Amino acid sequence: MPLIVLLTDYGYKDPYVGVLKGVIKRINPAAEIVDLTHGIERQNVREGALVLKSSAKYFPPGTIFVAVVDPGVGSQRRSILVKTRNYILIGPDNGLLSLLAIEDGVEEVYDIGESRYRLERVSGTFHGRDIFAPVAAYASLGVPLSELGTRVDSNSIQVIEIPKPSVHDGAVKARVIYIDVYGNVLTNVEPWLLDSLGWRMGDMLLVEAGSVKRECTLTRSFSLVHEGGLACYISSFDYLELGVNMGDASRELGVRLDNELVIRRAG
Helix, strand or coil: CCCEEEEECCCCCCCHHHHHHHHHHHHCCCCCEEEEECCCCCCCHHHHHHHHHHHHCCCCCCCEEEEECCCCCCCCCCEEEEEECCCEEEEECCCCCHHHHHHHCEEEEEECCCCCCCCCCCCCCCHHHHHHHHHHHHHHCCCCHHHHCEEECCCCCCCCCCCCCEEECCEEEEEEEEECCCCCEEECCCHHHHHHHCCCCCCEEEEEECCEEEEEEECCCHHHCCCCCEEEEECCCCCEEEEECCCCHHHHHCCCCCCEEEEEECC
């Protein structure tokens, strides 16, 4: 039986996460449910899409991902199920599923907004409970996808993109795309770009965040610089990340999501 993995921006103060699990368990008492995270920044669809894409490869083929970061709930946006090469993705059609869907390869897409497997009463504000959770539960029981919804064009899903960095005179203009609970600052710079610039482990880089300028060591981990030192390294998300050993890089640099950084070789 496939895992059902949940990703939301619900947090834990309210009962929403528990209710999702309750709906799934009523339909499939044997369902195994994994919480990927419920700490996505409220209504930040791109952050949810990034975390989903970066995490999925560590789950077994056949896993069902239910993702809910849904500021457009109750509007005309579709509720969809996407079958990819290895997974089933269920959630709103607002780009949240798109990074993973494209990376893994879209095979089939279904509109599940009017699914006969949704709950009898559908709220205008809680499609996670009323549509996504029950459809995921029935999918885990082996109900054919063609029965769960109406098949639509596989190229019709809404797509969200990670902004691309640019390079001018050897300086990389990057963007902050994620900040974790430790204050580590994830950028949109991929490893190949560092290689193309000839940057190597041990190089000193200069990071500019507005008026703040800090040097960082290009290294394998923040633990390899002195306490309080700024490190630049390839994160577990496979992007360049800035971290302070025993500190908070986002505070040190004074940055938030979507802020711009300029990174160049120091000296």
